[in-house]
Structures are given as C-alpha cells and as structure tokens.
Amino acid sequence: MTKESKKDGGVNPRDEAKERLENFALKVLESVNQIEPPKISIPSRSTSNIVFDEKERYYTISGKTVTRTSANMRQVKKFAQTMCAADFCKDLIESKKTATLREMYYISEGWETGGFADQGRSDRIVEDLESTFGVKREDLGLLPEEDGASIFGDIVIDEGGMEVKATKVGRAGYTIPPTMSDVEFVECGADCVLAVETMGMYHRLIQEEAWKKFDALVVALKGQPARATRRFLKRANKELDLPVYLFTDGDPFGFHIAMVVISGSAQLAYINHELAVPEAQFIGVTASDIENYDLPTDKLRESDVQRLKQLLKDPRYSDDIWQSEIKKMLNLNKKAEQQAFSKYGLEYVVDKYLPEKLT
C-alpha cells in the first residue's frame, strides 16, 4: 500500500515562524510609536503551570503567562536579548540556514545587548520564543547537537528537492536531518514503525530483515530520542497513519524512553502537541517477559528501585498494565536488556519475541 505525501501542517512551518516573529516586531514598533514601553507575554513554564492532559494523554501548559517588559530595569536587557534572538532567527529563515544553539550562544557575543553568561540562558530565550509564538525551535532554524535517528525500510523522503529511498543508502540506513521541517514523505510502503532503543538491536533487525517481515520502518532511537526523532514518529503516525511500536530495554530508563515518545516530557509541555504520540504502543521488555522468556538479567540498582517507585506515582503510568509490571519488576528485583534474547540465538528476537508481542 502506497500512501500519498502530506506536508508538515500544509504550509511551510519556517514561513509561518517568520510571520509570527515579524508580527512580534510590528507590535513592538506599534508600542514605540504610541510612546508605550514594548512588552511581551510569555506562557509560564513553571511546574505549577504544567498539567497532564488526561484526554490528550500528554503534558501541556495551562493558561498562566508572565510579562516581560522593557519598562522594568531588571527585565529590559532580557527583553532586548529576546528581540535580538528573534531577529537572528528571522535572518536564519530568510537565508534558509540553520544554526546550533551553541552557535547562537557564541554569536550573541556580537549583539548590542552583549552575550549571555552561559548557554543555559540563551537556550531559555529560545524556549521563550517557542512557547510565546507556538513554533518549534527547529522551524526557527535552531538545532541542538544531537544525532538524528537512523531509519531503514520502505519509505521515500524528499529533503528540499533531494529524494532519498531509505533502503538504498547503505546498511546503516537513512539518518534524519536535525530539522524535519523541510522533510516530506513522498511514498511509503511500510505498515508500521518499529522503533528500538539501541543501535545493536537496530542492526540486528536490519540483518534479520525484520523490516520486510513486519512491513516496518525500523527506527533507531539511540537512547533518549532527539526531538527530530520524536517529530518523525509523530508525523509517521499522523500523516502516514502508521502504528508506532516501541521496543526498549526492560528497565526504568527503557520505560522512560518509551513514555517520552508516548506522552512527552513535562519540561517540553509547551510543545508536546507537536511531539507526543499517545497512540504509540510499548512492546519493550517487561517483568513478565523476564519470567516467561527466562531472560538473562541484572539486579536492580538502588537508583532503579527509586526510579520505579517514582514511576508508580506518575500519571503517565497510571494504567493497570504499567502498574502491575512495575510492581512485578520491583518484586523480581531484576531488569533485562533487549539484546538479552540473543541467549536463544541471534534470530530469536525476530522469529519469536516480536511476532508474539505484535499480536
């Protein structure tokens, strides 16, 4: 089955981001013309303003905002830096360029306002722009240093005019670029996404031709997935209607990796509607799997135990299956990695485990 491409939201998200930045500048000009100090209203990202949306099943931010005004001596520098950052991003969009967050931090040394004391501060200004204007930093042209996911399977992608078929670029697969903004899905013959935690498992699934066997796009999350990876999963789910399966280690970090894909993180609550994939399904190693498959295990560390106890209270893990599996893992006092199935041979995970989990 071949699915038709849809663009990211229909319009180019970078054009939209530019328009919002320009509107901000116009408002500032308007204030100046009316001899009023310019100001900006920024959604609060404090803990008290972050709520778990039971209906949408991800963290989001509530209505509280904070005002940053040029009339306040303590805020005027930050206000000016916000404007400089917006101006820098507008230039990036117009020149069709991107910059790393680190590059922006160094570039800010040349701004009239002076630079930032550390990169944490310039990153927070970027978060201000994201949450205020409802745009992703990727669409502003700003990127982290992260490495994108690797993808193998029957999909053709267009990157600003260059068509790439993910099965024709070598065994290591197609690497998604740091920004997914100008990536279009041209054609997809896969029926699902099979996202795995480690590069080891990724190469195993390619070698055993799991992408053919399950008609899947095999995706390497590479541990905690980058934002571009999460955006890819979101778009594959929304635009290509592909179910997303998450195969992680059977330990607290594996559960966390899966849940960040499913429900987003509290830290990025202001942008989760673009990233979270609430329909994604966890097919990672559970405490029951440890028993049923008699897997090689490691003992839980004290930090694992603490983390699992936290998860029990986390609203994202409130359903019965998570609750009972987490409790069972605490009782067993054991965890297992996804590569542990190789105890039964290299092919076992593809021939036995995944077929059983996927039905």
Place this chain on the structure above:
Amino acid sequence: MTKESKKDGGVNPRDEAKERLENFALKVLESVNQIEPPKISIPSRSTSNIVFDEKERYYTISGKTVTRTSANMRQVKKFAQTMCAADFCKDLIESKKTATLREMYYISEGWETGGFADQGRSDRIVEDLESTFGVKREDLGLLPEEDGASIFGDIVIDEGGMEVKATKVGRAGYTIPPTMSDVEFVECGADCVLAVETMGMYHRLIQEEAWKKFDALVVALKGQPARATRRFLKRANKELDLPVYLFTDGDPFGFHIAMVVISGSAQLAYINHELAVPEAQFIGVTASDIENYDLPTDKLRESDVQRLKQLLKDPRYSDDIWQSEIKKMLNLNKKAEQQAFSKYGLEYVVDKYLPEKLT
C-alpha cells in the same frame, strides 16, 4: 580527479579471518591426536609490552607472548571459552552475519563452558582472538554499539553490491556501517578528508558547502571516533591517497581525539597498524588561535590542567609545535571550542579560519 577503487587489503578480510580461525582449530586437533594438551600463544597486551614506534609513529606491541594451555586447571575454562568464541565467529563469517559484543556475551550463556561473569571478560577474549590471529574484530563479525561517522562529499561507496553516493542520501550524509570490511571505494572526486569533532560543525560545513569549496570529504567524528571511523580515515588515506585534516576543539579532549586518529591508542597497540593515520594533520583550535582570533573561551578546569601536563610528557606530543602550544594553553589558562568562530558569523569558519589553516 577520479581514483580507482582498491579492496581492503586485496582479499576479503573476513575470508582471511576465517582461514586463521580454522588453522587454529586444526592445530588444536593435531595436539589432541598427538595426545598433547592444546595450547595457544597470545601476544601480551600488558603495559610493559606496549612500545611507541618512533619510525611508524604509533603505539605497537613488542614480542612478548603469554601461553594459555588446556593443561592448566586455572586456564582450561578460559582456553575452552576462547575456542567457543572462535567457533562462534567462524559461524558468523559463514552466515555473513555480525553480532554486537553484547550479543556474544549473552549468547555465551548457552556455551558448554558456561557464560562469562561480565561483558568485560568476553570482550577480552575477543581481544585475544584479534591479537593472536592478527585480525580485526570487525572481520570476525563482532561489533561494538558505537554509532559510525557521517560522511558528506564526492565519493561513491559499494556495500556488498549496493552503491551509495554520499551526496545523494540526505543532508545528514552517508553513515558508515559498524564494519568497514565489505565497503569498497568505487569512485572519489574529493582531494582531501576534513574530519571534524562535532555534529554541529559537520552540519555547518555542509551548509556552507565546504565540501565543494575544499574538494573535501567532510567527516563527523562524533567525539572520540569509533573504530570503523578510524578505519575509514586510514583507508581513505592509504587507498585513495587523500590527506586527512583533523579539526577539533581547542582543549585537551580535542587534542586527544586528533592524536588517537594520528598515532592510535596504547590500549589498541596490537591493531594500530590497521587504524593509525600518522600522516593526518591537526588543524584544530590551538592556544595561538585563541589569541590570534580573539576567540570566546572557557577557563581551564583543574582536570584540563592535569591532562595537559600529562600530554607534555606523552611521546606522541613530543614535537616542538605541540609542546609550545600545550605550554601556551597552560599559560593562557583558557580553552576554546570549534564553534567559537561563530562569534564572527556562521560563515567565518569556512570563509576565513579553514582557508588560513589549510595553507
């Protein structure tokens, strides 16, 4: 200029590895037939047997060997595990498969000898096989979990029948597979390799079309480079006659990254002849650059100072330029990242710094 391809050493290194493993088995059989306990002679990897080869300019191992014999009760299990590992690798080669070191560790649970207490021990058996038979673990089919380098530029590669052009696989470039053994260079129009430490700088060089400007293969080392990355650099230098330039941060870790490419690590002394690129040239940020370009800096940490003082005594850093630059960095008490050039604009590094360094 287009260069003709040469295979890795002429013969397929995996076939050669298989032959050596089989010869080992034949010798064991021979001993058994002569009613002698089988044994194996393994080059010593202890510090006292590692020497810096002044002529070759990399670490190598000297002639000392240790004998592992089945006649010794304390060694017999390890001897049997060595045989099981060799047998497992032979199966991998015959089935044209690979496995991660982690998978082998789990698989060993099913061996007649029983498994290993931890992965460190099974990894050391693999090092024994490498050093004894003069083969790379990649050629035995064993891989680490590392992510391979990204490459962008005018090169066409063949991976077991699949031809890949590195400029046609998306902006993130071609990712080398965990083993370079069956990679062949089909065609190369580049005149040099420009290897950079960070993904941020990699994307900058692609965006500014540095690969065209310098006729370069741009390679992202991603910090301390994986062995497959170092093998790629070695082969590009040897088989394609390309000079290799190393552009890292101006700090002790950046110097170390460059030097491991140039002279290899002491830890891998037994395999450095396959990995080290003594002709590679360091064009990373120096203490002089910090002054001449008036770069944004960070203060050296106490650990940086200690590390720099160690480098001063390291034979790999004995030439005058390294000595004076390391001393100058200690005096300045400052370090700088490769992205610091963006203080002068995103293009500066490609328009000014690199042309100045490359001449």
